[in-house]
Amino acid sequence: MRSPVRSYLLSLHESVSGADPFADHRLSRLRTAAAPEPESDPNVLYGADPTRIGIAMTTADGHTYGVGDSEVEFSIQSISKVFVYALALMDSGFDVVDSKIDVEPSGSAYNDISSESGSGRPKNPLINIGAIAAASLVRPAPGETVFSRVLATMSACAGRELRLDEDVLAADLRDGAHNRGLSWFLSSWGIIDGDPTTAFEDYTRQCAVTVTAVDLSVMAATFANLGVNPLTDERVFTEEVVERVLSVMTTCGMYDDSGDWVATVGLPAKSGVGGGIISVLPGQLGIATFSPPLDQHGNSAKGIIVHEEMSEDLGLHFVRAATVGRSSIRSHVTVDYSNSTVRRPAEADAVLAEHGDHAHLIELVGDLQFSGFEAVARLIGDLEDPLCVVLDFTKVDDLSRVTIASLHRLARAMSEAGIALAVVDADGLLAEHVEAMGIRSFAYRYAALSWAEDIVLRRYGDESCFYDPEYTHAPMLDSLEAQHRAVILDHLVKQRHRKGEVIRAIGADFDGIRFMRAGEVCTYSADGDLLAVLRAGTTFGEFALNPDGGQPFDMIATSATTLDFLPADAIDRIGIEDPAAAAALWRSITVNGYTRLAQAVRGEAQTQ
Template sequence: MKTPIPDYLETLLDSVREDTSGEVADYIPELAAADPDPLGMALCTMSGRIYGAGDDRRMFSIQSVSKPFVYALALQQRGWDKVQETVSAEPSGEAFHELSLESGTNRPMNPMINAGAIAVNQLINGEDSSVDDRVEVIREFFCELAGRELQINRQLCYSELEDAERNLSIAHMLRNYKVIQDEAHDAVLSYTLQCATEINARDLAVMSATLAGGGIQPVTGKRILNPDVCRMALAVMASAGMYDAAGRWMTTVGIPAKSGVSGGLIGSLPGQLGIATFSPRLDAQGNSVRGVGIFQKLSADMGLHLMAADPYGDSALRNIHTEGDATVIRLQGKVNFSAAENILNEMETEDFGGRRIVLDIERVSSFNKVGRRMIKEALRRYREQGHDVAIYDPENILTDLVYSDGTEAETLDSLKEHSLEEKD
């Protein structure tokens, strides 16, 4: 059976596809000329399974989405005390390119705004590093996070440098207060090359999942970052990743996130998922319009808000047992997206030799919207493959028994009469 998750992602893309509000970043020549219409997204689970839809392989520059990753690298290389001396971790409530520093300390307010990101960039590989060496360390780190080779778009970098007066002003300000040591031009060059790394939504989903998983790259299984480093990076993403819209974002969406002016948007939900979207049109805060819309729907459908009390549902699959010519799939607890994804993956590995498939949800306490949708769609597809499919739901937990094609699921009044009861 083909998993229904990519189809669900396509439905999400379709729900925002007609929204053509917002504008591409017109202050960078290369981005001003970019096609505004691509739309893609990807999810990566803690087990390294990647699901994508739309233009999920379309390459674009990472831009400010690089900031939490480079912040994590600085924490890993230099430690909390050194990084905290250089940049604070407080929300600024200001635009990402504001020329302002923390009162009293003259540090940038946080690493998610340009002043903080330029300062953090200068910590990588030591303050005495050359621009080329520093940028190569960052590029190699991004490659490890993504699990594949990535390249820097130098043409884009030089295009950005043609109109970099504001970032140069920030760098001069940082140098004046001895926050950085490099010449302002070198600092901006290094930071701009960092932002010009070419990635796609699938790469970013895996990179985000690495933060969500406490530093273990979920596809390669390699530990890249310490868990405490990931915790700090996620905390700053939660408080400042969406710039002056961060407070509204956390109350409505509730997923630590970071946006970029090329149209990328990432979210890392600790212990569950890495999420990435790509759509170039931006709102007034510099965040992807359609990307924000997708995240809002994901949070609502999947119950992904960080402050929600719902458990993750990793143990929702009680067992899969074949009895005679029937296979019984027994679920338990709360079934949300993470639970449903694990269940579907286990079902894909099963050889349902018996023609009959019975879903036993007697011990399920609840389904959220997307968990119910995924499980029902899987059953419908097994039925289309020729299996005789039924549901045992004595507590009427599923509530809606209608499949996506308008037909209704068969139900069983009892497992005992079919000799399908679980044996002690």
């Protein structure tokens, strides 16, 4: 099945690729009215191809989506600052780092001398002057260099070994007079002890590391996953360090555009002049883009649009986002394990036991946001040869507009793949949308599972797997010899019951056997749990013969129901007048009863 998330990213890539972010009317519908427009002439560094654009997203459980130029390599540049700041906190501790670098937004360009009056302390670690100071606070182990420790740490975040681009390094060292001057400024204030050349060179090297958008999305997801790489399960940073870094990224990550970014995108982020941007939705996912043309703030112009669109379309802004997506799936079973409790012929039971794993029930829970539903869509996309899927929304508290839009995309993708989709929606959360989605909606789980079972039976079974909607006599009697069946039919009494009428109550004594000709009867435990659903062709009443107190279940008509009733006194008469017919009847009832008992036990287990 085509992934609805990937389809969304491809559509977004196409629309942004063809847009001019420097036109008078930008594609983005989200920038605040007071935000200045980018300069009319884009700035492209390092000879990059300005037509490139890549989008990547990695979830907190380690699944990556990439479209466009998401695997094209480019230099990480200032995005490296967040990882080196985290490393400085790990190595030197919060007190030391805070004494050297503040955490306040600078309100000025990334290369300004933004420092505290009277102390020279940089305003934050995500502008150049603060990042050079952070590089000086990395403490390598014996035998290590600062840069080897930085590279190893960034590689651990990416889940693969990254490398230094020597050509970019040479260009940055050649043209790095301004940053060299910033490092001497730091030395003059004692922020860096002694000659700051080493700190300048280490900072320049960290910016020249080569990455892809896919790499950056994994690195961002390591922050989203509280410092643990979701692909390798390696802990890179402590939770306390991640909390600090994401806080600074929120307020300072986009330089003098940070305020507008928070208002429109609402995610901790960091940009780099190599054309990359990362953003993090804590607990859920990391996003990365690559597009070389820069705006007046030094941020990727098209990258900003992608993040804005994704935040709006997928509900990622931190004031709307919910909890970790993995908690949205409560359970996942197939109908060979969790059946509808609808009584079916033995032939149907055999088909469902063999092929029921092609029909799936996924129970959802909580408040569903994008990342939670992404996990659902991915689960469905990974199923092997599914015929149908039932999504149970019974325990879902709320559906956002983003989730409903995601469900639209999922339904379309499943329809194109030939996979049927239904929902259990007792509260009507999707009542206004199911018709447009082209999916079935049921108020009760058993009804949705019965629908799924029917799909399996139509694919792998035949007519013998289905009872007719109405019978002239009970199919159970077909196993009897003609003369014995005729005896039984002569004693049957027709009964009719209205919807909601209690046919048999818990504790009632045995009064006979009932053969269903039409309608539906549901079996409920003393706690009100649904145990079985009986329809035309099935039989009930024999369980009241148990020695522990009569009828064990409530039997309630859930539609207008027609029965053939064989009273207990008629059974007694048959036993006296025609013992062979009575023995044949009890043999058939026993077989039917064992089948029903097994089904009732399975139904009871499903309510636990």
